[in-house]
Amino acid sequence: MHRRGDTGAAVAEVRARLAHLGYIDESPIDVFDDELDHAVRTFQQERGLTVDGIVGPDTFRRLDEARWKLGDRILRFVPGHLVRGDDVADLQRRLNTMGFNSGRVDGAFGRQTDVAVREFQKSVGDTVDGTCGPETFRAFERLVRTISGGNAANLRGRLTVSALQTGIADKVIVLDPGFDANDEQSNEITRSVAMRVEGRLAALGTQVFLTRSAAKSLADDATRADFANRTNADILISLHCDRTASSRPNGIATFYFGESEEGTHSYTGRSLAEQIQVELCARTRMHNNRSHPRTWDLLRMSRMPAVRVDLGYLSNPQDADRLVQASHQDVVAAALSAAITRFCKPV
Numbered sequence: 302m303h304r305r306g307d308t309g310a311a312v313a314e315v316r317a318r319l320a321h322l323g324y325i326d327e328s329p330i331d332v333f334d335d336e337l338d339h340a341v342r343t344f345q346q347e348r349g350l351t352v353d354g355i356v357g358p359d360t361f362r363r364l365d366e367a368r369w370k371l372g373d374r375i376l377r378f379v380p381g382h383l384v385r386g387d388d389v390a391d392l393q394r395r396l397n398t399m400g401f402n403s404g405r406v407d408g409a410f411g412r413q414t415d416v417a418v419r420e421f422q423k424s425v426g427d428t429v430d431g432t433c434g435p436e437t438f439r440a441f442e443r444l445v446r447t448i449s450g451g452n453a454a455n456l457r458g459r460l461t462v463s464a465l466q467t468g469i470a471d472k473v474i475v476l477d478p479g480f481d482a483n484d485e486q487s488n489e490i491t492r493s494v495a496m497r498v499e500g501r502l503a504a505l506g507t508q509v510f511l512t513r514s515a516a517k518s519l520a521d522d523a524t525r526a527d528f529a530n531r532t533n534a535d536i537l538i539s540l541h542c543d544r545t546a547s548s549r550p551n552g553i554a555t556f557y558f559g560e561s562e563e564g565t566h567s568y569t570g571r572s573l574a575e576q577i578q579v580e581l582c583a584r585t586r587m588h589n590n591r592s593h594p595r596t597w598d599l600l601r602m603s604r605m606p607a608v609r610v611d612l613g614y615l616s617n618p619q620d621a622d623r624l625v626q627a628s629h630q631d632v633v634a635a636a637l638s639a640a641i642t643r644f645c646k647p648v
Contacts, residue, residue, distance in 0.1 A: 303356045307333040315356050318364045319344060349560050349596035359598065366408060376433035378415035385409050392433060395441055396421060405558065406565040407601045465535060469645045470506035475534040477525050477599070478511065479541035480518035487542040487615060490624050494540055494612065497634030505642065510534070526602035536573065536641060537607040539599055542624060544616040551617040552588025553581050556609040558601055559594025566594050569606040573644050577608055580640040584632050587613060587620070
């Protein structure tokens, strides 16, 4: 990880990548100064990342993905090693706009994007091989000039919600109790809430999977998203408790996949996040920090409606006092179960 005050070749590389993207002037300086800190935070904010000015694995990976523009390289589906980048996201947007369903605009060249590319190639008389090379790029350029606007992504999102609105019975739900090796109190709370939600949903005929047991957790966000994808889950809920240096922040927030309020986002994820936010705040009377789009890997890489729920701040005395109480955990579990059930309720 690199932050303000650090020096060296890695810092120079971060500066070079941000300069290439237009966030900072190009310079041979290898010091993580105030100017670079501001550029990093701006990049993180625009990309829906945690805005902390720290270039860790997530931010560096997104910097790497951001350097690619559509046409810079050949794109194809590689099982087990998905090609990621802004060029893939641009490709997905174009396919969706033209009516070829590439799924969520997540910048990952997955199976659904491969199918959409092949359908596009077939429609324009190109070689149907799923490979986006010069011929396919030229075909895009010819057609994209005649097509603009469109709301296909949101329409597909609404159709996905409709497909889920068949009742809670027989749904597959993955619950992800957040794990922090340095915060055992948070681990205990999130697992306790998850098990209470599991009990309530199982009684309604729902199949529930947890991403961790009492002693073992799946390694990282990408691994947990892959677990949810492999179980063909209908919904993924990730539970967390916050801590900050200040004791003032408090309340509940939910997060769904999205770049910004106006940009690309998961329609189903947003709908579920807002439903959960309403139920939790109404039942717990805790401060409403609202629902927000983020591009965290767990939300970005999952193929179903996915929501991260921050249940409160353990650094806030009032929140902490409530979060450790079994009675409060029961209320939270009831709210989460009610929100999920309502989200799946037939219309």
